[in-house]
Amino acid sequence: MAAVSTRDVRRPELDDGLRRREGGTVGGGCWRGPGEGVVKINTDAGVIEGVGTGMGVVARTHGGLFAWAVTLQERSILDVKRAEAEAIFIGMKEARSRGHARIIVESDCLAVIKDLQDKKKGRADIFRIYDDILSLCNSFTSVVFSFVRRESNCVAHLVAHSSPWIVGRRFWSDVAPQHIVEAISNDIINMN
Template sequence: MARVLKGKYFADRDFLGAELGSNPSYTWRSIWEAKDVILLGARRRIGDGWSTKVWLDPWIPNTQSRRVLSPRHHNNASMKVADLMTNDRTSWDDELLRGMFLPFEQDRIKAIRICDAQAVDDWCWDHTKDGQYSVKTAYHLLTGGEDAAEQSDWARSKWMWKVEVRAERVREWVEGVLREGSEEERMVFSLTCWAIWECRNAAIFEGRGRFCEVVTRRVYDMLREINDTLGGRKGVGEAASSTRNARSVELDVGLGGREGGSAGGGRWRRPGEGVVKINTDAGVIEGVGTGLGVVARTHGDSFAWAVTMQERLTFDVKRAEAEAIFLGMKEVRSRGHTRIIVESDCWSVIKDLQDKKKGRADIFRIYDDILSLCNSFISLVFSFVRRESNCVAHLVAHSSPWIVGRRFWSDEAPQHIVEAISNDINNMI
């Protein structure tokens, strides 16, 4: 049945981009009507950016609506996300973003990772950890879930209909509503009108109606997004070295045998001959940014090199830790080493890499890049270590002063890092 429906109604596109058609069957109409429910939590996951439209598709993560709220002005309606990248497709075009988007949207866009591996845009579900759609989360999303009470405070409000305004025309009535309502009520009214107009256009020009719940949810999401933006970011900064575990695990993903081992207890362990060991860590400080730290050592050298990359953007903890691993592996590969041990104190990332875990959440884009790098090495071990065995990488990630960009040390490290390395040597296994 699925193949028949796809061949007839959306042979050249995915389901979420399908149209109702001129003479739809009862089965197809019933399935198609549920598309708006899926779109409540679906988002385009950016790969190369060529199949996602900037102004029409939901693609901005960590926002309520996932769509662009900035005014389009004279920009091309069919503009693709790839057009927002630099010519070499390695970063976002900062100047272009500043000229087109609101500040908070600029930050969200620049936080989207541009993949190293070849990847195309696809759909993900924002309400599960692995990005895969589930009926359970869709039900909670549609019924309001934990936000149901908050949503009902305004969604069922009838204040605007009780405004005592003698109006012979709709314009006068609207002016009366905007004049009599509070600031929040005026905002809700304006967003509701916008959502109704958007629904009207979808019905007339695309032939698809929407459930009332979908329209009210759209208004609610936009309202929360605006309130979050006006209220600023909340939370206290914390180091990204969370999700600790006392266990130790190795993962050999290369072509050779197992190398080295995981650090025991709270002490660092010297790698075997011919092996480079890199310790990685990340620090996320709210209001400051994200720092990545990598330190490399060999069997004969207490210190080979270290590198830090500090950003103004704040990543989530798991992404930051994975980015630190990716940074370290790229640095090692650029120096021609083929036998390495990668140590991190983030158990969840190490475990995911061990399982070669797949999914549609954004974190899996980083995992794909990391695992594709594994082919560059003859032998590679991922190893979880306790925080005490990873102190040097932690200091590198939090290097002061905080300078946006990349810093590299090969001959002589800063004094506080040298002292931490000496402490590792003195307590070495």
């Protein structure tokens, strides 16, 4: 199986074969599992007016099995695009700390995914986050950034919006809360 260079962040529309083999979403509304030896990291973020910003990350292995999840709730109201990029950064840092070598990072924020695929540069704050994300790519054997429709990213959305009134970071390993387990089970049932 062809590996993606850590320095070659692929554009999904240019490498359909790799995405099919490694589990990237190729349209439709179903979540698709990664290939063997690959961990798929779904990320999402949301801003709840008057409450704060929530970021969620869910990692799953071949067959859709739950590996771990993390959520970060902040009282500050972040720009949505920045929050989406921060969620990707949080997920990649956690994946690195857990020793994952081959990852697919999926987000339903097309603008951020496209910027990362294009290795976009600039002076705004968001580009510092992009630089940090792209630097993390060197920690992995294979990284694929992939856009996914919201209906295929519902578990990460659920994690990002779970308990928005509880500020701080929460992490689940091996066993997730029941509402997340139910959403993952639904994904597994509907996988192609």
